[in-house]
Amino acid sequence: MARALLFDSTLCIGCRECERACSEGKHLPYDEKIAQEEKTSAHKLTAVRTYGERFSRKLCMHCLDPACASVCPVAALQKTAAGPVVYLPERCMGCRYCMVSCVFGVPTYEWHSRLPYVRKCDLCADRAPKKEPTRCAEACPTGATTFGDREELIAEAKKRIAEKPDGYYPGIYGIEEAGGTSVLILSAVPFDQIGYPVNVEKVALPQYTWAALKHVPDVVVMGTVLLGGIHWLTHRKEEVARKEGRP
Amino acid sequence: MMELARKYFWRALFVVIMAVGAYATFLRFWGGLGASTNLSDQFPWGIWIGFDVLCGVGLAAGGFTLAATVHIFNIRSYRPVVRPAILTAFLGYLLVVVALMYDLGHPYRIWHPIIMWNPRSVMFEVGWCVTLYTTVLFLEFLPVVLEKLKWRTALKVMKAVTLPIIIAGVILSTLHQSSLGSLFLIMPNRLHPLWWTPLLPVLFFLSAVATGLAMTIFESWHSSKAFGRQLEYGLVCRMTRVLAVLTAVYLTMRFLDLSHRGALASLNQPGIERWMFGLEIVLMAVPMLMFFREKTRQHPLAVYLGVVMWLLGFVTNRMNVSVTGLERSAGVHYFPKWSEIAVTLAIIAAGFAIFRLAAHYLPVFEEEHEEEKALPAGPGRVPTLEEVRVQGD
Structure with a gap:
């Protein structure tokens, strides 16, 4: 089973329990002030964003063939067979090419540290061996974020759209984006209206580089x-x- | 009196630049990148990458272009400028590494790519090439030091391995000069269409070769002033002609690519991009047209100004690829913090100072006496138009 998430934004009520669970699990500070920051940063690996009455989550999309892992000169970022794109800080030399290359703008940096590291969501890779769900999915009270196998979640998403065609924008974000991602998103409105870039290439990005590098x-x-x-x-x-x- | 004032002006300026640079260095390594740069999660690369690394490596391209011209293509008339070009390249690469130490979050891990491999990464390839090529440049420059020390046996050994070293240098340079362009291939929808193209590596390589020549002309001018040397004016004229042709090829390819991709339409969009694009093109096209005219080529000052303009055009191109072209998609505006500029200036100043010292104490301009009969210009002055006409090109 490849770890994956389905975020159904139509079910999200903006309670930010996912943020809290994430920060607690990753030993990051979390308070009212941080809750108000509607963007990811080195101290906030997932962020709930408000678009009028709608909410959306920003977190690492865990691409199937991630640009960040392909550009890293020291292989500090790696796509694991279990699904998560993980970061090995002891390898990182701090070139920040991963940040430049990410089409979703996910990796963030500890700018104010003397020896900074890259920070990003790792799909709770520490829980992968026991096949436990991510902390955010576990904490979600409405079922907006659900955890499971990518293929099963795609089937579930298709079912939801088919059952309630008026309630959903017809499309699943993450099936084709950047060649496919392990985080899938459903929305009632076009995805760019709730903060997801839609001009993302529909193929895996590393192939653009490989065309020259080969x-x-x-x-x-x-x-x-x-x-x-x-x-x-x-x-x-x-x-x-x-x-x-x-x- | 004027001479003395001028000498002290430059020395004072050097001291000021180094002092400010030292304070910026303290800020960088004590306070971190956040305290010393205007970089952010939205804009993680600034001028330390865009200028110090991208331009630095390009401006040091004279080392391999002239090594190839003289040692591979056997065009002997270029011999007088090979050594200065190799020295510039060697210093250039060392300074690029210094700049990289400022930019890397963990500078002491700069050696990691040697043992932690990722062959799919352009940066990995660039890292290897730059490491190997800096070693090659050291070996290419070594004979100059050995001559000074009069170590004849070592010199003989070096001479025997010259060819493989030169070939390795040309190939390594071809690879990483183009790969600096490939770094940006991963962002097709985020780098502005005026700059993103699958041809980035080819365009970067071509413009680097031309820059190698432009820098060599630039250096010839300055070293002739600084050391009271004769300006190899006939050679400079020949180089400006080659530079004009290379620029013509480069610009033709650039515009063919833009029109094939339909990117010229984006010139209608308002914004800073089209102006920066225009600046980049004008700064290269104007000197090209100048160099095609015989009148310009016979006028040393015009040649010098043309070359300076060309180099600014090259720098504008690299800054456009790494900064201007990414601002719109990043949604933020980036302008370097004073400390970023201070470090950059200090690195440039250090480069000039070390070049001067090396050229003063080592036989950098040696070849000239054996190979090229320079025109009879007095020490430290530019040849007159008459003298140039006699020399011709």
């Missing part, structure tokens, strides 16, 4: 032959001169 070995081999060949051609005069014993 040529590296060929450039090395071809370059050596080409440069060696040119050198041989252009230095013939000297070679002939040497053979004939001229200086």
Whole structure:
């Protein structure tokens, strides 16, 4: 089973219990003031955002082929078989390329620390071995955030849309976005109206990089032959001169 | 009297820049990136990456372009400028590493990519290439030091391995100069269409090669002033012609790509992007047109101004890719904090100072006496138009 979340924003009442459970579980401070911050940061790994009478959650989408993991020069971010995209702080050198590359703007940084680390939701990877749900799903009183297997959650989402076509925007955010994500979202209105970027590529982002990077070995081999060949051609005069014993 | 005042003005300026830089350094390493930069979760890369690294590596491209010109293509007339170009490149790369130490959250882990691999990462590849190429540059510059020390055996050994070292240098440079462009391939919908293109690596490589030449001309001018050397004016003229052609190829490719992707339509959108794009293009196109005219090429000051303009165009391009083109999608405006600028200035000033010291104590301009008969200009002055005409190009 691959860990995944379904966030049905039509059921969210904005109580922020997910935020509280997340911060407590991750040993981060949480109070009224932090609850008011409607954005993720190094001390707030998931945030409930208000759009009029609607609410939406921001958290790591846990892409199936994440840009952050592909760009990290030291493999400090990795997509695990269990689903979560995890961060290994002892590897991180702090280049912040993961932050630049994330199409959802998820990784945040401890800007005011002398030796800062990247912070982001890890889908409660510490609970993965026991197959326990994430803290946010466990804390959600309305069932807006549910935990389960990605395929099963997609089926569940489709069922909800089919049963109540008037209540849902026809589409599941996360099936195609960035090549697919482990966090799936349902909404009553188009997704950009509740804070999710909709100009996201529908393919896995690392393939854009790979299109260039895959040529590296060929450039090395071809370059050596080409440069060696040119050198041989252009230095013939000297070679002939040497053979004939001229200086 | 004027001469003395000028000398002390530059020294005083250097001391001031270094002092402010030292305070900014303290802020950076004591207070962290939050206290010393205007970076944020929305805008995690600033001028330490956009200018110090992207431009720094590009401006140091003269090392490999001239090494290839002279040692691979065997165009001997370029010999006089190879050593200064390699010295610039070597210093440039060392300073890029210094700048990176400011930007990295954990600078003491800069060696991590050597043992912690991720071959899918462009940054991993750039890290390896820059490490290896800095070593190559050290080896390319080593003969200059060995000559000074008169270690003949070591010199002979170095001479025997020159070719593989040069070839390795050219390939490593080709790879990472282009890969600095590939860094931005991962953000097709967020980097503005005026700058995001699958051709980023090719465009970065081409403009780096041209910058290598532009920097070499820039250096020739300055070292001829600073050390009372003769300006290899015939050579400078030839280089400006090549620079003009390279720029023409680069700009043609740039506009073909823009029109094929339909990106030129975004010039109709209001905003800072189209003006910055225009600035970048004008700063490269104007010097190109200048260099195509024989009249300009015969006028050293015009050549110098053209080259400065070209280099500013190059810097504008790199800043546009790394800052301007990302602001709209990030939804924030980024302008560097004073301490970011102070560190950058201190690094540039250190580069100038070290180059001067090295050029003063080491036989950096040695080749010139054997290979090139420079035109008979007096020490420290620009040749007159008459002299230039005699030399021709």
